[in-house]
Amino acid sequence: MIFSAKTFSKRFLILLTLFLAGFCRAQSVGLVVEGTLPEDFLPDLKVILSSALRQSPQMVANEIYIAQAEFSRIGTAAQRLPGLSSSASYAWSRITTDLPEPIGGFRPGQPATNQDVAHGPYYGLSLSQNLFTWYQVTNQVKIADIAIKIAQKNYAEAFMGLAATIRGQYLGLIFQKVSLRNQRFSLNQTARLLALDEERLRTGSMAPAELIQPRAGYATARLAMARSETLYTSSLRRLARLAGLESINEEAIPLEVPKWSAAPDAPASLAALFKRDGVEMTFQGQVNALRLKEADLNYKNTSTRLLPRFAISANAAKYNSQTVTATTIIQQAAFSTSASIGGTWTIFDGFATRAAKRSALAGKRILEQQQKNLTAQVTDQLETTVQFIGFAAQTLEMTETARVGYVGNVDRVRDEFKRGSVTEDAVTTSLMQLYAQDAAVVSARIELMSRWCELVSLVGVDPVLNQLPARYVH
Numbered sequence: 025m026i027f028s029a030k031t032f033s034k035r036f037l038i039l040l041t042l043f044l045a046g047f048c049r050a051q052s053v054g055l056v057v058e059g060t061l062p063e064d065f066l067p068d069l070k071v072i073l074s075s076a077l078r079q080s081p082q083m084v085a086n087e088i089y090i091a092q093a094e095f096s097r098i099g100t101a102a103q104r105l106p107g108l109s110s111s112a113s114y115a116w117s118r119i120t121t122d123l124p125e126p127i128g129g130f131r132p133g134q135p136a137t138n139q140d141v142a143h144g145p146y147y148g149l150s151l152s153q154n155l156f157t158w159y160q161v162t163n164q165v166k167i168a169d170i171a172i173k174i175a176q177k178n179y180a181e182a183f184m185g186l187a188a189t190i191r192g193q194y195l196g197l198i199f200q201k202v203s204l205r206n207q208r209f210s211l212n213q214t215a216r217l218l219a220l221d222e223e224r225l226r227t228g229s230m231a232p233a234e235l236i237q238p239r240a241g242y243a244t245a246r247l248a249m250a251r252s253e254t255l256y257t258s259s260l261r262r263l264a265r266l267a268g269l270e271s272i273n274e275e276a277i278p279l280e281v282p283k284w285s286a287a288p289d290a291p292a293s294l295a296a297l298f299k300r301d302g303v304e305m306t307f308q309g310q311v312n313a314l315r316l317k318e319a320d321l322n323y324k325n326t327s328t329r330l331l332p333r334f335a336i337s338a339n340a341a342k343y344n345s346q347t348v349t350a351t352t353i354i355q356q357a358a359f360s361t362s363a364s365i366g367g368t369w370t371i372f373d374g375f376a377t378r379a380a381k382r383s384a385l386a387g388k389r390i391l392e393q394q395q396k397n398l399t400a401q402v403t404d405q406l407e408t409t410v411q412f413i414g415f416a417a418q419t420l421e422m423t424e425t426a427r428v429g430y431v432g433n434v435d436r437v438r439d440e441f442k443r444g445s446v447t448e449d450a451v452t453t454s455l456m457q458l459y460a461q462d463a464a465v466v467s468a469r470i471e472l473m474s475r476w477c478e479l480v481s482l483v484g485v486d487p488v489l490n491q492l493p494a495r496y497v498h
Contacts, residue, residue, distance in 0.1 A: 056286070056293045057480055057487055062191050062473055065282035069194050072267050073187055077491055079268025082186055086179040093175040097168035103154065103161045112147035144356075148341030155335055155365070158328035163321040170318045173495075174311055180489055180496040181307035186266070187488040188481050193263045195470045197277045200256045202466050205279065206459045207252055211245050213452050218242045281469040284417070284476060291410040291479055298406055298483045303399040305484045312395045319388040326384050329377040332369035338362070402482065409479045416472035423461070423468040430458040 063070040077083055118141045154161070218238050224230035264272045287293075303309035342359045437454040440446045480486050489497050 056290050056297075057485055060284065060286040060290070061477060061480070061487065062195060062282065063488075066194070066278065068276035069191065072194065072263070072269070072272070073190060073488060074491065075269055076186055076190055076267040077183060080186060080266065081268060082182060082266075083179070084268075086175075086182045090172065090175040090179055093168070093172040097165065097172055100161075100164050100168040103164070106151055106153040109150045110148070111150070112145070114143070114145050116143040117141070144344040146341070146343040148339060150337065150339045152335060152337040154333070157333050158331050160325050160328055163325050167318055167321050170314050170321075174314050176493075176496040177307050177311050177314070180492055183492065184307070184481050184484075184486050184489060187486065188477055190263065190267060191477055192474060193259065193266065194277075195281060195473065197256070197259055197263065198279070198281055199463070199466050199470060200252070200259060201277050202279055202459075202463050204249075204252055204256055206456070206463055207245075207249050209459060210456060211242075211249050213456070214242050214245050281466050281473065283469060284420075284472050286476060288417075291413045291476070294479055294483050294485065295406050295410050297485075298402070303395065303402055306398070306402060306482070307484055308398055309395065309402075312391060312398065315391050316388060316395070319384060319391055323381060323384040323388070326377065326380045329380070330370055330373065332367050334365065334367040336363070336365050338364075406479070406482060409475060409482060413472065413475045413479065416468065416475050420465070420468040420472050423465050427458070427461045427465050430454075430461045434458050 063073055120137050122137055221230060221235055221238050225232065225235055260272050260274065260277075264270065298305055304313055339362045340360070342357075344355075344357045434451075434454045437446060437450050441448065441451050477486075484497075
């Protein structure tokens with residue numbers, strides 16, 4: 025085929041335009057998302073995510089699925105190559121035949137039966153090759169290639185989902201750790217007050233009945249503390265198991281969640297990007313598109329079921345035999361070769377092909393409907409997530425503003441305590457209020473960060489995917 029310079033220049037411009045469009049899209053996504061996720065501020069979380077890609081049981085299983093698809097493709101492509109088979113055997117046979125009685129009967133010593141005994145080795149080779157199958161094998165290889173791509177997309181989607189789960193559990197551990205600190209501080213204050221009451225009991229300034237409630241309160245608080253510590257330790261183990269690690273050092277969990285640093289219009293930018301590029305930004309949309317291609321190929325193969333097929337075959341065989349009769353012994357050695365070109369043609373199969381074609385078309389329509397449903401579902405989820413990001417940002421702003429007031433209150437009470445105008449209990453109360461507000465700030469930041477991570481994953485632009493080969497993602 026000969027291309028003119030004008031045709032080549034048009035093709036080059038088209039390819040250049042597609043490349044620049046993809047490059048600009050990648051750059052715009054990078055500017056919106058870069059440096060806004062939890063692992064960008066929490067180095068230990070980034071290490072856990074990298075380890076999860078290599079060691080997580082879930083990712084190991086998905087690697088096996090890809091390997092299975094690749095091996096299946098090799099098996100499918102093998103139909104293009106000739107088939108060679110061999111056979112070998114050693115045969116033995118014995119045939120006994122009654123001889124017709126001659127006139128006058130058998131003479132003395134004359135045999136009345138004839139015995140033929142034959143034995144010897146038989147071996148041969150057979151070669152066959154399909155000549156033309158109406159591109160059925162080619163289509164099957166393309167289907168196998170699609171299966172590999174789908175396995176790769178599922179691998180990437182699984183890793184993105186795993187990353188989202190790990191982020192959520194890690195941020196949850198931060199909140200648990202802050203809550204543990206608050207519980208521990210409260211328990212220590214309860215123990216301090218109980219010790220003072222015990223001292224009053226020893227000095228006789230307090231009745232034993234008055235200590236029943238303080239002692240019960242301290243025992244309840246200590247039990248709650250033990251339960252929270254057990255849950256925290258269990259969460260650490262669960263996260264380690266999810267990431268494929270033996271353990272996670274408790275010191276890797278900080279007491280603060282980083283503040284969301286994306287631009288205020290970042291959620292709307294991702295939503296606009298999705299509206300422009302469509303549902304195929306998502307992995308499920310890409311898989312559905314591949315399934316549609318697979319359905320087209322299956323329909324093409326089904327349409328060839330009533331067409332003739334041709335193949336060529338060649339055979340070579342050799343055998344040695346020895347035949348023993350009542351009167352003779354014959355030894356034979358033979359070598360035979362043959363070659364043939366043949367075809368098969370199913371002319372009528374009781375409308376089975378027609379039914380299979382209609383079934384294939386129905387399956388394609390189902391996939392097209394699923395793609396439309398996915399578009400509507402993701403669009404609705406995207407709009408809701410963007411709105412909730414706005415709500416979470418407003419909640420965080422109010423929570424952080426309130427915390428400033430609690431910090432000022434602690435400073436004020438401490439100054440008054442130094443002047444002797446308030447007791448130490450007032451300082452403790454103000455600190456407990458501040459710690460409670462710290463937990464509220466952490467919770468609000470987790471909510472906002474989680475919603476943002478959900479949006480980034482929803483449109484399939486999670487930077488964690490940069491750790492995977494490009495063919496898995498695009």
